[in-house]
Amino acid sequence: MPQSSTFPNPNWGAQPAGAFAPSPDFTDAELDAALAQANLPILLGSLALLTGDDQWISEPYLPTAPKDLGDHDSGGFDEATAAQIRAHARIILRGWRAGETTVPAEPPAPERIASILSVMLAEPIAPEYGRLLAEEMGLAPRHSEPAVPPSTPFHVVIIGAGISGLAMAIRLGQAGIDYTIVDKNDSVGGTWHENTYPGCGVDTPSYLYALSFDPKPDWSAYFAPQSELDAYWNDLADRHDVHAHARLQTKVHVASYDEATSSWNVTIGSADGDHPSETLTADVVISAVGLLNQPSVPNIPGLDAFAGPALHTARWDDSIDLTGKSVAVIGTGASAMQFVPASSTIADHVTVFQRTPQWAMPHPLKGKPVDDASRFLNAHVPFYVAWYRSRLFWRMGDKVWKLLQVDPDYPHLGRAVNKANDRLRAHLTEYIEHELAEHPELLAESVPDYPPYGKRLLIDAGWFSTLTRDNVELVTANIETVTVTGVRTADGVDHDADVLVLATGFKAVDVLGSIEVKGRDGRDLHEVWGEGDGRAYLGITVPGFPNFFCLYGPNTNTGHGGTVIAGTEMQVQHVTALVATMIDRQLASVEVRADVHDAYNAELDAAMARTVWDYGGTTTYYRNDRGRIVTNSPWRYIDYWARVHEPDEADYIVTEKTAAPVTSEPSTR
Ligand code: NAP
Numbered sequence: 001m002p003q004s005s006t007f008p009n010p011n012w013g014a015q016p017a018g019a020f021a022p023s024p025d026f027t028d029a030e031l032d033a034a035l036a037q038a039n040l041p042i043l044l045g046s047l048a049l050l051t052g053d054d055q056w057i058s059e060p061y062l063p064t065a066p067k068d069l070g071d072h073d074s075g076g077f078d079e080a081t082a083a084q085i086r087a088h089a090r091i092i093l094r095g096w097r098a099g100e101t102t103v104p105a106e107p108p109a110p111e112r113i114a115s116i117l118s119v120m121l122a123e124p125i126a127p128e129y130g131r132l133l134a135e136e137m138g139l140a141p142r143h144s145e146p147a148v149p150p151s152t153p154f155h156v157v158i159i160g161a162g163i164s165g166l167a168m169a170i171r172l173g174q175a176g177i178d179y180t181i182v183d184k185n186d187s188v189g190g191t192w193h194e195n196t197y198p199g200c201g202v203d204t205p206s207y208l209y210a211l212s213f214d215p216k217p218d219w220s221a222y223f224a225p226q227s228e229l230d231a232y233w234n235d236l237a238d239r240h241d242v243h244a245h246a247r248l249q250t251k252v253h254v255a256s257y258d259e260a261t262s263s264w265n266v267t268i269g270s271a272d273g274d275h276p277s278e279t280l281t282a283d284v285v286i287s288a289v290g291l292l293n294q295p296s297v298p299n300i301p302g303l304d305a306f307a308g309p310a311l312h313t314a315r316w317d318d319s320i321d322l323t324g325k326s327v328a329v330i331g332t333g334a335s336a337m338q339f340v341p342a343s344s345t346i347a348d349h350v351t352v353f354q355r356t357p358q359w360a361m362p363h364p365l366k367g368k369p370v371d372d373a374s375r376f377l378n379a380h381v382p383f384y385v386a387w388y389r390s391r392l393f394w395r396m397g398d399k400v401w402k403l404l405q406v407d408p409d410y411p412h413l414g415r416a417v418n419k420a421n422d423r424l425r426a427h428l429t430e431y432i433e434h435e436l437a438e439h440p441e442l443l444a445e446s447v448p449d450y451p452p453y454g455k456r457l458l459i460d461a462g463w464f465s466t467l468t469r470d471n472v473e474l475v476t477a478n479i480e481t482v483t484v485t486g487v488r489t490a491d492g493v494d495h496d497a498d499v500l501v502l503a504t505g506f507k508a509v510d511v512l513g514s515i516e517v518k519g520r521d522g523r524d525l526h527e528v529w530g531e532g533d534g535r536a537y538l539g540i541t542v543p544g545f546p547n548f549f550c551l552y553g554p555n556t557n558t559g560h561g562g563t564v565i566a567g568t569e570m571q572v573q574h575v576t577a578l579v580a581t582m583i584d585r586q587l588a589s590v591e592v593r594a595d596v597h598d599a600y601n602a603e604l605d606a607a608m609a610r611t612v613w614d615y616g617g618t619t620t621y622y623r624n625d626r627g628r629i630v631t632n633s634p635w636r637y638i639d640y641w642a643r644v645h646e647p648d649e650a651d652y653i654v655t656e657k658t659a660a661p662v663t664s665e666p667s668t669r
Contacts, residue, residue, distance in 0.1 A: 008049075008382065012107040012421040013141050015213050016174040020138065022217075022382045024097040030376060031093060035086045036374035038381075040075035042391070043089050043119040046383040048116050049139075051092060052104035057119040061085065063253070065122035069395070070364035093381060103382065110134055117390055125394060130450065132641045135569075137386035138212045142569060142645070145175035147584050154178060155283035156582055157266050159252045159515060162190015164568040165288030166233055167211060170240040171576050178582070180280060182247045183270040188237045190290055192229040197316040197501075199342025200226035203334060203459045207385065208392045208563040211236065211424035217378035217385050222365035255285050256518035257546060262588035263654065264547065265581040270355070284579055288551045289514050291631060294507040298330065302482035306643045310482075310500040315338055320499060322347040324587070327489050328495060331503030332358050334458055339503055344472050346360070351473045351495050353487065356619060357448045359428050360460040365463070376501040397562030398636045404453045404560050404611075404612045410590050416451045417612045424452045435464035442467050445476050452617035456559065509533075511554050519545035520591075532624040537597040537651070538644050539633070540571055545583075546591035546653075549575045555604055558640075559613065559622065559632040566637060574644040581649070588657045596651045607634035 007021030008014065035043070041063040047056040055061070064076030074082065092596050095101035110130025117133060118125040119570075133264060134140035156172055158165045162184035172179045187193050201211050206219040209229070224232075237243055253267045253276040264285045267276035291357055295312040297303070303310065309320055313335040326349040329340055335358065336352070344350045378385035407418035416422035429447055436443040446464065448454075467474050477489035486496040511534035517525035523544055529535065536542045539556035541549050551571045558567050608614050613622050613629045620630045633640060 007138060008103040009105060009107070011105050012139060014107075014139050015141070016143060018383075019213050020215050020217065022380050022384070024380070026097065026376070026380045028094070031090065031380075032133060034373040034376040035089055037073070037371065038086070038089070038377055039071050039073040040077055040082060040085050040245050041072065042387045042660060043085060043377075043381070044075075045116050045120045045387040046381050047089060047092055049108060049383045050096060050101065050103060052106075052108075056088075057116050062119060062348070063122055068364055069361075069362075076207050096382065101652075106211055107140065108134075110140070113139070113390075115396060116386070120215055120387065121391060121394070123604050124639075128396075129394070129638055132638055135391050135645075136212050136566060137383070137390050139383075139386060140211065141574050143171055143174060144580045146177070146580045150178075150583045151177050152284050152586075153487065154283050154579075155180070155281065156284045156286060156579065157182065157255075157264065157280050158286045158288055158629075159189065159255070159266075159557070160288035160290060160396060161185070161188040161237070161246060161248070162192075162288065162290050162293075163212065163233065163565060164290070164572070165190070165286075166237055166242060167565070167568055167572045168286055168288055168575065169242045169245065169390060170211075170236065170544075171572050172216070172579070173240055173242070173245070175576055175580060177576075177579060179245050180241060180247060181245055182250050182252055182266075182280075184249065184251045186248065186249050187230075187234065188206050188242065188248070189230045189233040191293060192226055192233055193313050194293065195226060195316070196318060197313040197335065197339050197342075198322070198346065199338035199340075199461070200313075200316075200335075201338060202226075202229055203461070204336070204563050205392050205396065206306070207368075207389050208396065209565060210389075211565065212389070212569060214239075215385055215389065218375045218440075219370050220367050221367075223363075223367070252515050254516040254518060255548070256522070257520055259520060262547065262657075282533045284547045284549070285583070286549045286551060286575060287512055287515065287517070289512055291508050291511065291552050291557060292506040294510060295502070296505045296507045297502060298504050300330075300479055300482055305484050306482050306486075306500050307484045308498045308500065310502070312502045312504065314506070322499065324348050325498040326496060327499045327501060328497035329353065329501045329503055330487075331505065332356065333503060333505055334456060335505070336503035337458050337461050337463050339501065340472070343467040343501075344466050344469055347471070347499075349471050349473070351475055351487070351497060352467070353475050353479055353489075354445065355476075355478075356450075356455070357446050358424075358455060358458055359448050360432075360458040360463055361428060362431055364484070366459055393562060393637075397558070397566070399558070401560045401636045406612065406615050413615075414451075414617070415449070417453075417615055421451055421453070421594045421612070426524065428452060431460075432464060433554075435460075436468065442474060444497065445474060450611055450618045451479075451615070453612045454615075455620050456646070457561070480642070505621050508557075508621040511630065512550065516550065517545065519548065532630060533626065533628060534630055535597075537592040537600050538571070538574065538640075540644070541592045543592055543594040546589040549578070551575070554630055554645075555608075556633050556640075557622070557631045558637065559611075560636075562637060566632070567640065570641055570644045577647050578652075581647070583653075586657045587654050589653075589655045591653045593653055597603055604634060610634070 041065040044056045066072035114130040135142040156179040158181040206224040234587045264282045266280040269276040327347045330353045332354045477491045509532035534554035537555040
């Protein structure tokens with residue numbers, strides 16, 4: 001068996017032991033069947049890394065560029081070349097199975113990773129992406145650990161056991177750092193545990209929506225349903241022994257910093273109680289409370305009067321059977337995009353109340369199961385699933401970032417923010433026109449007047465075709481009031497319903513709103529920030545709050561695309577590296593310098609001012625009452641990664657356990 005517990009090769013230093021490794025346990029027949037359906041550009045990239053030989057990314061093995069968001073399996077090769085590629089792959093992979101071909105001892109240079117991807121996609125990808133891509137592929141380290149285990153007890157409390165809390169917990173566990181993870185729910189998984197409405201699933205491709213260092217090679221669908229995501233996060237928690245550190249059904253009341261001991265007191269109690277019953281002490285507290293989990297209940301008169309069940313999508317009640325019911329849905333965002341098509345096949349009638357139409361993009365793989373061949377290749381061919389992920393990461397991430405940047409000289413500002421954004425607008429408009437060709441009255445209400453990406457761009461889950469169903473009605477008149485029997489609109493029409501569903505989103509600008517945090521001198525984080533106006537250095541840390549870090553904090557939501565998981569992992573790496581430094585150097589506290597924090601935020605504001613969100617014209621949960629974009633990051637992944645992947649100690653004021661601060665610049669906050 002050529003595999004070690006550390007794939008791809010221990011010398012690469014890529015991952016702690018226990019990470020995903022492809023299995024050489026397969027038959028010739030299984031291999032042949034899968035190769036017949038393989039994605040040829042990805043197969044070539046895999047052979048290039050496995051053999052260390054660039055002949056697989058040179059003439060005559062140069063694929064053409066994909067034309068749409070699909071996988072472009074053929075690579076544009078003619079039959080003869082495709083057959084040659086499969087034949088070579090068969091020999092090499094059999095050799096790998098037999099231990100005759102082994103992964104090169106030396107890791108590929110980062111530039112080679114970028115250049116292989118560039119060949120696979122037939123487009124330029126800057127060499128600077130190499131290291132980031134290698135980390136995303138699980139081929140280069142994105143983890144830190146103390147040089148030696150802590151000599152004195154060191155404890156971390158993580159608040160929240162959703163995606164970011166679990167990623168943090170797993171990394172701390174791998175680094176040998178003791179932690180407790182607290183969550184109000186009875187299970188880990190956060191969003192994917194809480195949201196169970198009909199149709200709920202991920203609208204980011206599944207293969208991007210997994211940890212780089214513990215991917216899932218066998219997703220059932222290209223866009224996985226909620227139950228599978230919930231199972232993935234629970235399985236991770238099981239395999240990485242997170243449950244042994246977990247306090248579930250437990251609410252954090254207050255986290256307060258004790259200056260005398262440079263530690264935090266975290267008061268906790270049962271999730272359904274109003275009072276804390278216990279205090280945990282921590283050297284470091286990490287908030288992983290998420291961004292999209294405090295339901296926003298609209299201020300519509302009469303909501304309490306409705307006689308039937310009225311519920312928010314994020315608080316779904318599985319006992320509600322929509323069969324034969326008339327359902328009123330308020331909202332047309334990402335949650336409604338999934339709920340409305342799903343409920344329309346169960347309910348008797350669905351009325352959709354739309355305040356603003358949404359841009360939604362077709363995706364060739366939406367709704368498609370992952371076939372057996374792809375699952376085999378992901379599980380057994382070295383680097384295959386990693387390349388698949390990296391190509392999604394690029395194509396759905398930084399490749400599209402420029403579409404969101406305002407060109408002040410663009411003559412059609414308003415409908416679009418630049419030429420490429422306008423081209424996308426034309427493409428999406430054409431798509432809506434095609435979908436609603438037979439329904440001019442729906443078409444007139446369905447083309448947004450704001451630029452694409454002004455609100456989160458959605459993947460079409462059958463929205464437009466659902467609107468054309470006989471049992472679905474789109475209402476665009478303003479809602480006046482909710483009544484006992486339904487919803488009355490401003491045109492005086494009563495729309496009766498048995499069930500009222502609020503697909504009205506979340507209080508996203510209330511960052512960390514579910515916890516009270518008291519820093520140095522008892523200062524309250526939310527008072528320091530002002531209502532709905534959170535700011536942090538790198539979205540991670542705030543002056544006056546030593547040893548306190550946020551994951552998915554202010555201005556870290558990557559609104560251009562890609563995956564929340566990549567940004568979260570980068571933050572996890574930054575925090576783990578800081579914690580490892582604290583342990584190694586016996587530091588009592590680490591606190592970001594106020595000037596560094598302020599300079600970062602000034603840069604962020606300037607970058608934000610160039611984005612489609614700041615351009616205005618849309619209502620969006622990204623923006624607070626004062627008009628500032630609080631949730632989203634203006635950076636490309638590569639820019640953010642360059643800032644966070646290695647903490648710069650000069651950015652921080654640190655104190656040693658027994659001594660005065662070793663850098664000056666006391667906080668002014
Ligand atoms: P959302 O995008 O904020 O959409 C809320 C909807 O409710 C909007 O259409 C909004 O209209 C409408 N609304 C709010 N208050 C209203 C009122 N008083 N009267 C009428 N309409 C009202 O919320 P969401 O759909 O829950 O999505 C939030 C985020 O969650 C997404 O952007 C995404 O990041 C995440 N999410 C992800 C997935 C996934 O598949 N990965 C699925 C669901 C959610 P306006 O547009 O006019 O404000």
